[in-house]
Each structure stands twice: as C-alpha cells, then as structure tokens.
Amino acid sequence: MQTSTKKRILVTGGAGYIGSATVEALVQAGHQVVVFDNLATGQKDKIHSEATLVEGDITTISDVETVFSSYQFDAVIHFAAKKSVAEGQREPATYFKNNVLGTLNVLTCMEKYQVPQIVFSSTAAVYKAIDAPEFSFTEESEVSPSSVYGQSKLMSETLIKEFYNTKKISQYSLLRYFNVAGDSGLQYREDTAQNVFPLIARAIEQKQTFNIYGDDYDTKDGTGIRDYIHLADLVDAHLKALNSSVSGVFNLGTNTGYSVQDLVQTFQTVAGQDITVEIQPRRPGDIGTVVADATKAKADLDWKPTRDLTAMVESTVSVYGL
Numbered sequence: 294m295q296t297s298t299k300k301r302i303l304v305t306g307g308a309g310y311i312g313s314a315t316v317e318a319l320v321q322a323g324h325q326v327v328v329f330d331n332l333a334t335g336q337k338d339k340i341h342s343e344a345t346l347v348e349g350d351i352t353t354i355s356d357v358e359t360v361f362s363s364y365q366f367d368a369v370i371h372f373a374a375k376k377s378v379a380e381g382q383r384e385p386a387t388y389f390k391n392n393v394l395g396t397l398n399v400l401t402c403m404e405k406y407q408v409p410q411i412v413f414s415s416t417a418a419v420y421k422a423i424d425a426p427e428f429s430f431t432e433e434s435e436v437s438p439s440s441v442y443g444q445s446k447l448m449s450e451t452l453i454k455e456f457y458n459t460k461k462i463s464q465y466s467l468l469r470y471f472n473v474a475g476d477s478g479l480q481y482r483e484d485t486a487q488n489v490f491p492l493i494a495r496a497i498e499q500k501q502t503f504n505i506y507g508d509d510y511d512t513k514d515g516t517g518i519r520d521y522i523h524l525a526d527l528v529d530a531h532l533k534a535l536n537s538s539v540s541g542v543f544n545l546g547t548n549t550g551y552s553v554q555d556l557v558q559t560f561q562t563v564a565g566q567d568i569t570v571e572i573q574p575r576r577p578g579d580i581g582t583v584v585a586d587a588t589k590a591k592a593d594l595d596w597k598p599t600r601d602l603t604a605m606v607e608s609t610v611s612v613y614g615l
Contacts, residue, residue, distance in 0.1 A: 409462055411453060533595060
C-alpha cells in the first residue's frame with residue numbers, strides 16, 4: 294500500500310553517493326529533509342540547497358541526540374556507514390563501530406524521540422555465497438556474510454528487526470542493494486571508489502590498464518557476472534519504501550546479470566575508446582555469478598528498475614567527461 298504524505302525525513306550519510314541522490318529526489322517530492330553527515334567522505338556541494346545539513350558523527354550518541362532533539366522526524370533513511378569490503382577486512386573494529394554502533398545510536402534516538410519508521414541501506418553481501426550460474430538470491434536465501442562489511446550490515450539488520458519486534462519502532466524497510474552504478478544527474482564523482490564502473494572509467498580517463506580478476510568462472514565468457522542497478526532506480530526504491538506501509542526485507546536488483554567483459558565492451562562502445570585489459574588471478578571469496586531476484590520489491594513496494602546497462606554506462610561516462 295502506497296501513500297504520498299509529505300514527511301520530515303532525517304537522512305544519515307546524505308552527502309554520500311546514494312544519499313545525496315536520494316536527498317535530491319526527496320526534496321523534489323516535497324519532503325522536508327535534514328542531512329546528518331560527518332563529511333569524512335561525503336560531498337557537501339552535492340546536498341540539495343533546500344535540505345538542512347547538520348554535521349555530526351553517527352558513532353557519537355550526543356551528536357545523534359542533537360539532531361533528533363532539534364526536529365520531529367517522521368522517518369529516517371539510514372545510509373551512514375563504511376562500505377569497502379577490503380578496508381573492512383583490514384579494520385574490523387572501525388567497521389563494527391561505524392556500521393553497528395552507528396545504527397544502534399540511530400535506533401536508540403528513534404525510540405526516545407518516537408520516530409516510527411526507518412529505511413535502511415543494506416547489501417547483498419549479507420548472503421551466503423553460492424556459486425551456481427543459474428542461481429538468483431531471494432530474500433529467503435541463507436545469510437552468512439563472508440566479510441566484516443557484510444557482517445556489520447547483517448548485525449544492523451538484526452538490531453532494526455528487534456527494535457521493531459519489541460515495538461520500539463513501528464515500520465522498517467531493509468533494502469539489500471546489489472551493484473549500484475551510474476549517476477542520477479548530480480555528477481557525483483568518487484576518485485577513491487573501488488566499484489567496477491568508476492574503475493573502468495578511470496582506466497579510460499588515465500589511459501591505464503583495467504584488471505579483470507578471473508576469467509575461468511563458469512560463465513558465458515569466463516568473467517564474473519553481477520547484477521547492476523542504476524542509481525536512479527535505487528533512489529526510486531527508497532521513496533517507494535518511505536511511502537509504503539509494509540515492513541520487510543527487499544532485494545534491489547534487476548534480475549539480470551552482466552559479465553565484466555560485457556561492462557568493458559559497453560564502456561568501449563559508449564566512450565568510443567579502447568580499454569587495455571589484463572587478466573589477474575581470482576580474488577579470495579569471489580564467486581562467478583551474483584544476481585538478484587527482486588520480485589518481492591515489485592509486489593510489495595510497486596517498484597521495478599527501468600534503466601539498462603547502457604544508461605548506467607552513459608551516465609558514468611558523462612561524470613568522467615569521456
């Protein structure tokens with residue numbers, strides 16, 4: 294069930310890649326938006342001018358208390374977190390502090406200040422890796438994260454569910470992203486991002502070699518297949534969740550897999566430039582195919598992605614001026 298009531302929304306991490314795009318859409322939809330961000334990685338200039346920025350750290354309860362006590366929120370969209378799988382393996386304490394304690398601080402203040410609803414930025418990294426070409430993950434698939442990052446998100450999901458089960462909050466949406474790509478119009482560029490789209494774009498821009506890790510998977514061309522979702526479609530899902538009365542877990546993907554070679558070829562076509570590729574050994578923990586079954590989001594949130602791989606690549610190429 295969907296409603297379209299205008300709300301006052303707290304967006305944690307609202308200066309980030311996904312957060313700033315969501316803030317833009319929320320303001321355009323008529324909501325009042327307060328962004329809470331420590332600007333450690335977020336970009337202040339990408340926050341919509343009609344949104345209010347409160348600087349603070351999600352791990353400092355007094356900072357979180359300050360923003361909750363200053364406004365009466367109808368809902369929280371919680372993005373603020375660290376997100377690098379590799380960094381999480383090196384710095385587990387940092388990841389559990391930021392991602393788990395940060396979520397607990399938000400929930401604690403939601404209970405105290407009677408904020409009923411949370412939309413949470415989660416990840417497909419919570420699932421147990423299953424290396425089967427025809428397999429797609431549903432929300433009922435086994436969860437068993439192989440990374441600190443995935444564990445921190447699953448622990449956060451558990452906290453949210455228990456605050457709901459004990460009636461401290463009244464509604465939640467746990468949105469498990471697959472591979473987010475593209476740009477929604479803000480020209481948001483992260484030069485430290487290790488996601489495959491910016492890695493390919495920077496390789497073209499800097500005329501460097503792009504590394505493909507593994508070409509011996511059980512896939513059509515031997516390279517890994519992933520489910521990529523356009524940022525603008527992802528943002529749309531957050532607004533649908535915000536306006537829904539249904540609590541639950543939702544996969545956000547396209548039900549379609551593209552190989553790394555597919556990405557390289559699409560970038561070459563769109564950018565009109567050749568990419569030098571080098572094959573490297575597989576990375577530990579990587580599997581061949583990861584694709585979402587997102588039919589639940591379509592049924593319960595009335596959401597479905599509408600943008601294809603070419604649109605994702607075109608918007609990325611635009612950001613990098615290629």
